[in-house]
Amino acid sequence: MNNEITRWLQRDPDPKSRQELQQLVADNATAELADRFNRRLEFGTAGLRGVVGAGPNRMNRLVIQETAIGLGQYLLRTDNAAAHKGVVIGYDGRPDSRQFAHDTAAALAAQGIKVYLTTKVAATPIVAFGVKHLQTAAAVVVTASHNPPAYNGFKVYWNNGAQIIPPHDAGIAAEIDKATQSEIHLMDLAEAEAKGLLVWLDDAYYQAYRQAINSNPLLNNHHNPQDISLAYTAMHGVGAEMAETLLADAGFSHVYSVAAQREPDGTFPTVKFPNPEEPGAMDLVIAEAKQHGAILACANDPDADRFAVAARCDDGEYKMLTGDQVGTLFGYYLLNHVQASTSLVGNTIVSSTLLGKIATALGAQYYQTLTGFKWLTNVAMERQTADHQFLFAYEEALGYTIGNAVWDKDGLSALVAFAQLTAELAVTGQTVWDQLEAIYREYGLYINAQRSIALDPTAAPIGDSLRAMPPQVIAGLAIVRTEDFKISLCTFADGTVEAIDLPASDVLIYHLADGSRVVVRPSGTEPKLKCYYEVVEPMSQEETFDHAQRRAQATMDQLIAQHQASL
Template sequence: MNTHLQHQINQWLNNDPDPKTRSQLQILIDTNNEAELTTRFSGRLAFGTAGLRGEVGVGPMAMNRLVIRQTTAGLGAYLLDQIDNAAERGVVIGYDGRHDSLSFAHDAASVLTAMGITVRLTHKVAATPLVAFGVKHFKAAAGIVVTASHNPPQYNGYKVYWENGAQIIPPHDSGIAAQIARAATQANPFLDLDDAISQQKLTWLQDDFYQTYRQGVFDAKELQQRSGQDNVSLAYTAMHGVGADMAEAVLKDAGFTQVYSVMVQREPDGDFPTVNFPNPEEKGAMDLVIAEAKKHNATLACANDPDADRFAVAVRTEDGQYKMLTGDQVGVLFGHYLLSHAPKNQRLTGTTIVSSSLLSKIATEFGTQSYTTLTGFKWLMNVGIAKNQADNQFLFAYEEALGYTIGNLVWDKDGLSALVAFAQLTAELTSQGQTIWDRLEQIYRQHGFHLNAQVSIALKADTPNIGAYLREHPPLKIGEYPVVSTDDLKSLQRTAADGSKQSIDLPSSDVLIYALEGGARVIVRPSGTEPKIKCYYEVVETMMPTDTWASAQERAQQAMTTFIESHQASLPS
């Protein structure tokens, strides 16, 4: 073993506070597993705009108590440097139900309080939206949530909110990362939680805090639809996460009494025993909640992901089966519903470049414009906050990966308020003798049947750089659709078919967007880390008076299949 690696390992053993990971490391040393040791000490788990996320394990490339302490020391130093009164304003900390989340959250609190920073720490597990709410509510300098959201059981994560209540964006990510690198070479400050309490540096967020969020949902002006609740029944699952208590409470407050929780998935369980993958988008993850809905012939089968910031729904069909709505369909339904009720001075809506273009058409129908950002709620919310004006207040934003923000209770996606809003939207339609499917069809008849698909394409190791290739060989046609314009988000230029150019107001990103005749669209995102690209496709089919939903969908599906095949055939292999 080389001396540099030996030195790193010895340093780690001297500083790691966790007997479990110390003994795991000792086993690797005793068995002389140099390959594994080299991998585990090959770098550091990167801190980015999503904070940290990785598998729990030994060494700086994994999530563990020492990495959490070093990360928190770096974050604390950055806050003290960047934010006035950061120590007094403090940090809100919450955590999910994964196995190590409580100890990670408590370690973070001990480090920050030792640095003189006040901490408000949830006294039990909390849904991610509650921490985002807490940052805003207490006007804190920052927030931390220990969560790996819907990742597999072996993962954990560390998500940071800035003082504005939204997730961090550049330059804060790299600024924090630089401070973490510095903190990793030093002894980390640490204060026992009992001492932090006696020094008045730590406050436990007790049940009254949870009730304040609950009251916020009840009072939200966007969630005041208060009739027809008796016509809506719903099955609900927390997917072994932390959402159940609050989800049931806010639904009850809103007058929904026919709520049937999937009991085997109701309590937090870091093993996620009944699902292969605790993500409502994954095949099979919704099976138990759909079975519960069938048992009661419920209108809706609803789910939150394990940290309850995302919302998924399957809706009963005419034949008594249940069909999942896509994130885009839920987003479009919300956009239409909220805009139809919103006051004139609250019309600000937004979505991301890879989500359906249909929201922008609905916004235009209501006499306003929606904004578009790069992928991720960090962008949706920071732009939303910047654009939020007295005469054009924020109303709604969504991304296709099941994330929705309704109103300004939190500046992040919130699966709990979305659950209430969707139940209210369903109740309103039911009282008008309509279903969710009827409303979607009306929207499609007006604006076209929008179908979206996402495909990841694995490339051969020797495939030329796909982004560079496409920039050097710009397509004039994709399938049967001529290219109307190309947006290159790297150079931030839009090039029209006639060669004219205009600039794009977004942060630079390695993304190409092709707008095609007939409303179709292709977005290509080369992966920065592996030989693959992600492609996002949208086709729009005009619905004829003779069309049914089924015939329009079939035509769109055929167009999509041909479209994807012809696009992929045009890429270098």
């Protein structure tokens, strides 16, 4: 390891991380050094993400430069026009993000690849938008999204505007491995600009995104926007300026932004964890909403690709909508504003199946993918036809995309769409809670939950155990069919077998006799099991919504308890 440390110190361009590493050596911090040097941050379909620090198993300038060289080499090898097409590069508000983005540009330009570099911080969807807008070979966003302050990341988009999927991830990773053994070549950005290899993306580019969102017909449903009010937080991220602009463009004149969280700040001083799903993360925006009597309390995560919302209830308090509830509302709303029979909508296998039920009832095409937005958009592009154009997709982890201006989750356009949905309901005196109740009365009350279970690290892999001795019942309910994505087969109770047309993944889904569902995803990196539960309860017109909710929750609690006990 000493030779590796010496070589790293010779290559590392950052005096700060070199000093950090030298201090670890001086302190004889063998365990820490081993963690940093025994492996390298793995490049996958989400690119890179990790803690900032010195060493190959951390995010730092050298890792970024080697990664950018690997990406450039892969682009040049797979696309003859890649150098001319170029790469869009943007970054979030974390302390190292601007430097990492500039290092990426310098490494790509040194390979003769044109780069389009944002002049300031940019929301992830604004950068992803650039691929199709500028017809580039790829895009890079330097962001760790909603991870804690110590993290940063390097996310890659392909020439179709979507996040990379196999085989590109493995191809880029192989080139990164070569780059770690090669000399680093960079081009000064001033030289790159002089040679025509660097184009700065200034305000005109941001306005192009704004125009694309405003011209999206799905975001032009103007029903008295001035009559509703909403609170908004960027959660110390990069979304505020564009979010407020788009809402104003759509006619929403009563928008109250949380001042303490409006400006980019990668230390995230007012939240323990900058993820809207985490307890307490929405406290300030809900307080802002209460202060102004707003209908909605809305949030983007720090890179503004996710959207979260709490809505005011009859008692004046605010309650968070789940990602599945927002996805259901979007699906129902959009499919009732277009010709559903020519539309394509989708979600992931761990998201609620209610969207599929609504789509089928309204005559739309519906698809499911593995977990991850990269699958939702790449599959959408494959599935859409002249007769069925892509309309909408979502994942339960607060990711939504509406239309095809951005082929990734876009929390900014989702914010506008949800405000418009709410304003339309308000015209008739309805709320989003009223709309959800109406949907549930029509299609059944769907509730979803997720639990993680720690497993005995010395035990056999749980997925293998479940496959060796398949359960016949869960919580006293017969399993009517089992989907095994590792072997790509769906097995029915009568023994009938059907193929599953999705990439292999270590996931098992059990469909129960009462319409409930249990999804089991063993972790590939730790002794942990992720379980996703769905309960479907019919509702009579006479039953109160509160009573039906309590009944569904009791069923869910029983399902979770008995399933976990069986493991």
